[in-house]
Amino acid sequence: MVRGQRTGPANAITDVAGLRVGHAHRTGDGWRTGTTVVLAPPEGAVGGVDVRGAAPGTRETDLLDPRNLVERVHAVVLSGGSAFGLDAAGGVVHRLADAGVGLPVGGPGECVPIVPAAVLFDLKRGGVFRNVPDAAMGAAAYDDAVAAPEGRALETGAVGAGTGAVVGGLAGGVGSASAVLPDGTVVGALVAVNGAGSAVAPATGEVYGAQEPLGGEFGGLRAPSAEEVAAWGGPAEVRLAAENTTIGVVATDLGLTKAQAAKLASAAHDGLGRAVRPSHTMVDGDTVFALATGAGPADLEDFQRVLGAAPEVFARAIAHAVLAARGGPHARSYRTVFPSAFPDGGAGGGVGDGST
């Protein structure tokens, strides 16, 4: 573990100054899906991506190849809805263009917003296969990000792209975390956890991503009782059905080149590999985007430290997703299956948890 870290004030990706997050989602009446947007500052953030799962659904990833022209992205969209959900990005593109934010290409106000996106598979988790995010849901997530008052706490769990998420048979969701390095550099992550593998150790019921907490971020979380582990019966088998995918964003206020941003996205995948086992399977489209908001280029030693921190932050974000997840007819939540893991007996986060 990188020494001398502490969490940022929000312990969330929004600790990277200039980034805003918005969610939109719909549940009930056959729905259980949503969209999350991470908004860069208006001037954009240097972007990168690493698509490491074998069943990805993506949009505008090719332009992030470091050999290519565009350096800065204006938002990243994460969405449920599998391939259908890629439409959500279009709603964000149009909202940004309305606001005059994008790559300038013509006269005043004429710009093309750069909005890479990735989707996860949550079809039919609410009951109806074709109830999927669309451009309007993307626009609503954008509006949520823009309307957020300064300092609003980031919502996690069954929100946005994580609304219908399931990981290893338990409810997944959105999680976030941050780290402030000794030199003041901030690294943050946001993830929608929906992997085929398990975020929970079969033998102990412990959350993999919570193995190396920063301070008391997990609030006295402990190994659950042997009885609960036995009653759980272990994670869902990793079947060859393309009904998964974990997607996320890692961000820093360090100034990076585009190639360094791609490297940062790769590093975060190591955190996914630690926190969801297995990850990156043939039926996961695991994709991580990177955003760098600082004025570059970074000193190589500084970048090396950020690379070391990124997997940890990403893994912690996954743990927060699992711990904040709410169950329902689609899956039970960690909190419901392992109440003994929590000092409060699992009551604290159970609000709205309809699982049994």
Added chain:
Amino acid sequence: MVRGQRTGPANAITDVAGLRVGHAHRTGDGWRTGTTVVLAPPEGAVGGVDVRGAAPGTRETDLLDPRNLVERVHAVVLSGGSAFGLDAAGGVVHRLADAGVGLPVGGPGECVPIVPAAVLFDLKRGGVFRNVPDAAMGAAAYDDAVAAPEGRALETGAVGAGTGAVVGGLAGGVGSASAVLPDGTVVGALVAVNGAGSAVAPATGEVYGAQEPLGGEFGGLRAPSAEEVAAWGGPAEVRLAAENTTIGVVATDLGLTKAQAAKLASAAHDGLGRAVRPSHTMVDGDTVFALATGAGPADLEDFQRVLGAAPEVFARAIAHAVLAARGGPHARSYRTVFPSAFPDGGAGGGVGDGST
């Protein structure tokens, strides 16, 4: 040139059995843009892609990495509208899902259509910057493809994704071509030509892609007069403005692996490199998809022949695009600038050409 070739009956990508093409577009009232869809058979075609330009706008290309799961795509969407135009693919995705076509993922009729897409820059060619293709235009292109009577000739020129296209300062458009190899294998291409470089030789006014015609496909096309070349003044300068991009599809009825399909897409780029000079610049998002409809795997010698033919077919398709292009306020057409190149003095294809 590969010996013993002839064109298919339509000299178009539709000579590859099972492929259908549809266009939708809008001109006038500030519009000059559109969308083209290449529909695979319902069972899909093995897909590949090569993104070789430095300013691409794409959707669902990562799943085409040969390491990844999905083998077959159900349609390819080419569209104007730059990043905005990626929404057109969503309309095709929903239409295919309505028809029950896609990757099966659940119960009966539950499937996820795989629709890779790429866009070109034609913003403001009709006058209004934000008049761009949307999901409805994609759906209309799909409907056009499905409604086409058997044997309908493929429309080219200022149609679909080529409606607002410009190449080297002259009007671009959609072009198509095919070749039947001596063993009966068919190779076809469809392209929307919108490159920063020129499709016409500055010194002679000749169309690069027409250098090696099959049979009489270009109808007695000849080098234009020196007077016309002098009056032309040469192609537009290749400036550092991201207002370009050539996108296309190369297809064969040979059975290919997914990795071979990616290789086929790469080979077609050589045809682009011949027919538009320069291509693949920092302000071109040049992207070629490949579709293989046959039952694989191919014999390596057969595949090698297809690879040899693909650049030629792709270059000829580009030539057909330039020759069928219609001019307008956005750009003059080849036919208007070089009437002496045509046996009929340029009159034949000038219908609807509003250029001066």
